Amino acid sequence: MDDTTRNSPDTSGTLDEALERLHSFGPERNGWLSNHAPMAVEALVHHGQAPGVHRWLDHYRAKLEEMPDRFTEVTPDNWREALGDPRRIADWTAYFERETADRPWREVLAEWWPRLLPGIAAGATHPVIRVGHCVRTLLASGENAPRIAELAHGLGYWAARHQPLPPLTPRSPATGAAAALDAVERVPDQSGGIRERLGQLTGFPVWPPRPVTGAEHALTVTDADSARPRPATDPDLARARLEELVRAATHRYAAYAHGSPVMLVHAATAPNAVLRTLPALPRELWAPSLDAAWAASAAVTAAYAPARAADYPAAPEGLSPEEVFARAAAHGDDHTIKFTDTALDVGGPAALAAALRSIELNPPVL
Structure with a gap:
């Protein structure tokens, strides 16, 4: 991956302010469409677009819905039956808020990551994406209350929408x-x-x-909850x-x-x-x-994926990654912002061309 586009930790406080604005809202709208705001604002701040974050959120506000009501408390004894139950979104969020208040966030993540991985398709993969954005900030900028709360929201959403793929x-x-x-x-x-x-x-x-050596036959990584x-x-x-x-x-x-x-x-x-x-x-x-x-x-x-590929233009020579992300930010579409963020992680002309393709094909919202 190209490290030349990675930015320094945010010191403006904008991301924390944005997360605090967002945490009274639920992770979905219209029954199952995902709330992309926490992910998009993290990407905007990461790439130096903090001054426009609150304006972007003001525009996105119409798509946000209040956190749903609590249903039944999730506990260490009943979490298995609650896994994958979207009625329990608020319950799962509260559970992870308690867990991350009592233990280091890395410890909670390490315990739950293998439990949640089999359901990575949850919410059209948005929960794992939300967790990935949050962890990037925690690793780069350190922990505080809004960032730990964001991890609880991401993990809670993933647990509530946990969706294993069919047998393959x-x-x-x-x-x-x-x-x-x-x-x-x-x-x-x-x-x-x-x-x-x-x-x-x-x-x-x-x-x-997967080349497996003789020594590796004795060592396996096991998903304790699926016994695979x-x-x-x-x-x-x-x-x-x-x-x-x-x-x-x-x-x-x-x-x-x-x-x-x-x-x-x-x-x-x-x-x-x-x-x-x-x-x-x-x-x-x-x-x-x-x-x-x-x-x-x-x-x-x-x-x-469509059946056939289509032609697309190459990225203009001399166009910088920062200029491409600025175009995505001005475009305003949440998926375009997040995809461009990933393209800049990859780096190189082909990735920039892909980012420009997302700007071209997705409707602008700003």
Whole structure:
């Protein structure tokens, strides 16, 4: 990934003010559409656009709904039955507020990350994306009350919308992330919403390659809640593969985004959220994180990618990453802002071309 576009920690206080404004609202609207504001404002601040954040929020305010009423308290004894119950969004948020008040946030994240990973498709992958934005700030700028509260909101949303994919059959192996995404089979019926489309999934190409040595046979990373053993791989290799996936999905967007300019951004932003979270996690969780990120990216690709690629213009020579993000900020669309944020993480002309494609295809809102 390109480190040249990474910015210094925010010292303006704008992000914390924005998060405090947002935490009285729920993570969804109209029954299931996600509230993108916490993610978009984090990206805006991260890329030096803090002065425009409150104006952006004033415009977005019409899309926000109050936090839903509490249903039944989530406890250490009943959390399994509450997992995936969207009626419990407020209950789950309150649960994680208590957990992060009593324990270090990294400890809470490490405990819940493997429990939540099998449901990474929750809320069209928005919960994991929200967690990834939050963790980036916690790691770069340190912890305080608004940022810890944001983590509780993100984890609570993920737990309430937890959605495992259907049983999947391994397809032919692919040698790289780009080839694997190219080999993903589209779902037959692309007329419904994401939940209907994900229900049609039957299998993905086998990726990444997993060489297992004799020593590794004795070591497995196990999801304690699903009892599905996963072969261990070198954590640094897992991270490298995840970077490859984010890069491939970002580049692919430029040619295929015309199929669904909004939804296809998640094929890149979801695995990038996982990548951003890795440094806060125990290294033994990096390999299963890669598995989940691949499943999320492949699922979105299968659900929304068009049958054929389209031509697209290259990024103009001399156009800087900062100029591209400024265009995304002026454009104002939340998905465009978040995808451009991921494209700048990837870096390079192909990623900038993909970001410009998102600005071109998604309707502006400012």
